Amino acid sequence: MDFLIFKAPMLMVQASLDGILLGILFALIAYGMALQWGVMNIINIAQGDLVILGGYIAYTIYLWGIHPAWGVIISPIIMFFVGWGLYKLVINKVVDRDLFISILATFGIAIVFQQLMNFIFGADVVVAQSEYGTTMLFDNSVTLPNSKIFSAFISVLYAVALVIYMKKSRLGRAIRATAQNARAAKILGVDTEKVYAATFGINAALCGIAGALISITLTLHPYVGLPYTVRSFMIVIVAGLGNLPAVAVSGMGLGLFEEFADYILGTEFRIGAVFLLLVLILVYRRFKLSKKREYLK
Amino acid sequence: MKQKDLILYSSLIILGLVAPYLFSAFKVQLTYLCVLIVLAMTWNLQGGEMGYNTFGNILFYGLGMYLTASVQVGMFFPLAEWTESGGEKTFVHTTAQYFQGIGVGLLVSAIVPAVIAGAIGYAILGLRGHYFAICTLGLGIAAGEIAGGIEIIGAGQGFTTPPFPAEIVDTEARGKFFYFLSFALLVGTFIFVKYIYGSRFRLILNAIRDNEDKAEAMGIQTMKYKIVGWMCSAFFCGLAGGIMGGLIGYIDSTDVAFDGREMGVFMVLMAILGGKGTLWGPVIGATLFHFFKEGLWTLILGWQYVALGVLIVVIVVYFPEGLMGWLREKYPERFGEVIDEKDRKAQVELK
Numbered sequence: 001m002d003f004l005i006f007k008a009p010m011l012m013v014q015a016s017l018d019g020i021l022l023g024i025l026f027a028l029i030a031y032g033m034a035l036q037w038g039v040m041n042i043i044n045i046a047q048g049d050l051v052i053l054g055g056y057i058a059y060t061i062y063l064w065g066i067h068p069a070w071g072v073i074i075s076p077i078i079m080f081f082v083g084w085g086l087y088k089l090v091i092n093k094v095v096d097r098d099l100f101i102s103i104l105a106t107f108g109i110a111i112v113f114q115q116l117m118n119f120i121f122g123a124d125v126v127v128a129q130s131e132y133g134t135t136m137l138f139d140n141s142v143t144l145p146n147s148k149i150f151s152a153f154i155s156v157l158y159a160v161a162l163v164i165y166m167k168k169s170r171l172g173r174a175i176r177a178t179a180q181n182a183r184a185a186k187i188l189g190v191d192t193e194k195v196y197a198a199t200f201g202i203n204a205a206l207c208g209i210a211g212a213l214i215s216i217t218l219t220l221h222p223y224v225g226l227p228y229t230v231r232s233f234m235i236v237i238v239a240g241l242g243n244l245p246a247v248a249v250s251g252m253g254l255g256l257f258e259e260f261a262d263y264i265l266g267t268e269f270r271i272g273a274v275f276l277l278l279v280l281i282l283v284y285r286r287f288k289l290s291k292k293r294e295y296l297k
Numbered sequence: 298m299k300q301k302d303l304i305l306y307s308s309l310i311i312l313g314l315v316a317p318y319l320f321s322a323f324k325v326q327l328t329y330l331c332v333l334i335v336l337a338m339t340w341n342l343q344g345g346e347m348g349y350n351t352f353g354n355i356l357f358y359g360l361g362m363y364l365t366a367s368v369q370v371g372m373f374f375p376l377a378e379w380t381e382s383g384g385e386k387t388f389v390h391t392t393a394q395y396f397q398g399i400g401v402g403l404l405v406s407a408i409v410p411a412v413i414a415g416a417i418g419y420a421i422l423g424l425r426g427h428y429f430a431i432c433t434l435g436l437g438i439a440a441g442e443i444a445g446g447i448e449i450i451g452a453g454q455g456f457t458t459p460p461f462p463a464e465i466v467d468t469e470a471r472g473k474f475f476y477f478l479s480f481a482l483l484v485g486t487f488i489f490v491k492y493i494y495g496s497r498f499r500l501i502l503n504a505i506r507d508n509e510d511k512a513e514a515m516g517i518q519t520m521k522y523k524i525v526g527w528m529c530s531a532f533f534c535g536l537a538g539g540i541m542g543g544l545i546g547y548i549d550s551t552d553v554a555f556d557g558r559e560m561g562v563f564m565v566l567m568a569i570l571g572g573k574g575t576l577w578g579p580v581i582g583a584t585l586f587h588f589f590k591e592g593l594w595t596l597i598l599g600w601q602y603v604a605l606g607v608l609i610v611v612i613v614v615y616f617p618e619g620l621m622g623w624l625r626e627k628y629p630e631r632f633g634e635v636i637d638e639k640d641r642k643a644q645v646e647l648k
Contacts, residue, residue, distance in 0.1 A: 043427055090610055090614060093614045093615075097617075099427040100427060100430055101613055101614070103350075103430055104565065104569075104613045105609070105614055107562065107609060108606045108608070108609030108610035108613065111558070111562075111603075111605055111606035112603050112607060113606075115600075115603045115606065116603060119599075226438065230431075230434075230435060230438075237428075268446040269442070269443065271438075272439050272441075272443040272445075272446065275435040275438045275439035275442060278432070278435040278439075279421075279432055279435050279436050279439065282424055282432045283420045283424075283432075286423040286424050286428075287420070290423055295423065
């Protein structure tokens with residue numbers, strides 16, 4: 001326990017800004033999860049590993065001498081096809097089944113991804129240098145890497161673009177129709193199989209964008225995927241499915257929580273605090289609902 | 298039938314008793330097998346019988362591991378100095394201290410996890426389905442991360458459990474001791490689970506699995522039974538963890554104790570492979586899995602996790618009923634099911 005943060009107000013500003021910028025990134029991942037959960041009724045444990053894979057794609061092009069920021073365009077394109085392939089290979093067999101089956105199957109996929117990434121990219125912690133420099137605020141007492149501002153900006157840009165796409169385009173409407181009632185959509189001529197594949201692909205592409213941003217703002221390691229999955233799961237259960245403003249707000253809330261937990265409890269408890277928060281949120285929701293004799297569905 | 302059972306059980310027990318002498322080189326593997334079967338059987342009580350698919354039994358396993366080692370050290374020496382680097386070299390357990398320590402430690406590691414399961418049960422078991430699964434997954438990982446930050450139990454650098462007393466000259470003694478300990482645990486667990494299978498308790502658990510709301514409407518206090526079921530699992534998981542801690546000799550927070558990536562998944566996988574909701578399914582599943590793992594692991598060194606992941610996907614997607622479920626479909630008469638030929642035909646036509 002360390003209460004230094006309460007003695008120095010500038011640290012609080014620092015933690016808040018970091019938290020909010022980080023939270024926007026989490027919200028992007030969570031939006032992808034909400035999308036596939038709402039449309040296909042699947043909980044994807046491999047979500048975080050898709051993020052990390054997207055990050056490694058950006059890191060690879062950085063190693064080739066291309067600026068890693070291009071990753072936010074290249075990575076989602078590749079990840080879309082990874083997601084599509086994954087759907088065709090495994091996910092389409094678990095769509096209509098028990099949710100636990102999808103959890104276990106995607107858990108298996110997560111293990112495969114982790115290990116393959118470990119083989120291909122090595123077990124070192126890596127980061128792609130964007131060389132965007134830092135912004136100093138309040139007499140140099142708050143440092144803000146420009147890459148974080150860039151990542152928040154890109155996240156918002158993509159999220160807005162996706163919302164417009166979902167509202168206006170034919171595929172977007174088909175996806176929303178399938179989410180509302182898959183059977184009715186099928187009767188009305190929507191190729192639900194294609195919609196599912198596209199949804200999973202779009203989710204993977206969102207993960208790719210988030211991963212590319214993480215590669216320049218944070219660090220990459222083959223085994224850090226699961227915390228991202230849990231963060232996005234947490235944001236989705238707090239915000240509900242298909243409620244983008246709520247997803248953004250709870251994403252930022254989670255980012256704030258994490259930064260403050262980092263300062264107060266110490267960095268070694270950061271991931272533990274995230275997982276514990278998940279448990280606490282679920283238990284809180286459970287007690288709130290049980291007053292009305294209901295349960296989480 | 299009764300006599301057949303008697304022959305089966307007595308031959309299995311005799312096999313278990315002579316196994317460490319027959320396969321002297323594989324004692325550690327046999328100990329692993331016993332612990333894996335115990336974990337699979339206790340998971341089956343949760344996931345198979347009660348329908349609460351948990352990833353969180355690893356919490357009790359890891360807890361048992363830390364508790365046994367801590368008690369074994371803490372009874373005789375200061376724990377904090379032991380876990381500082383090289384502490385295990387300064388203090389040496391005598392033979393009597395070692396066995397006293399591990400005895401009391403195992404007792405604690407059985408009771409405390411069960412009590413903790415009872416304490417958090419009311420909050421956690423109110424969640425249903427996948428929320429329960431994710432919540433327990435979070436619980437297990439949070440425990441690992443937090444244990445990795447606590448200084449007194451070794452934090453990130455790990456905890457060396459007391460070495461087997463050097464006064465015992467017999468080099469085989471350590472392996473035999475842990476094997477018979479785990480075998481005793483296995484026999485105890487099997488008897489307990491078999492007793493549950495013949496009792497009303499199992500029917501209640503099945504009722505909760507099939508339709509919890511209806512079970513409640515029939516006047517069953519579902520929460521009470523769910524908590525008791527979870528406590529039973531925790532009791533045996535804690536013991537299994539304590540034995541494994543002594544056997545491995547070194548406890549790491551995320552790689553050995555709260556090892557959700559290996560043990561936590563293994564227990565689910567073994568129960569599903571054998572067939573959840575059956576008495577023998579987890580036993581067969583764990584045995585098959587262990588043979589498969591040990592046989593294949595060395596052949597595909599480095600690729601074992603890829604193979605594990607693929608195995609999970611294949612089992613879950615194509616084989617969710619498990620071996621026993623498959624047998625049951627094929628030979629329903631053996632399982633005491635009577636099939637109406639007309640009814641079966643009608644169902645086939647409906648499909």
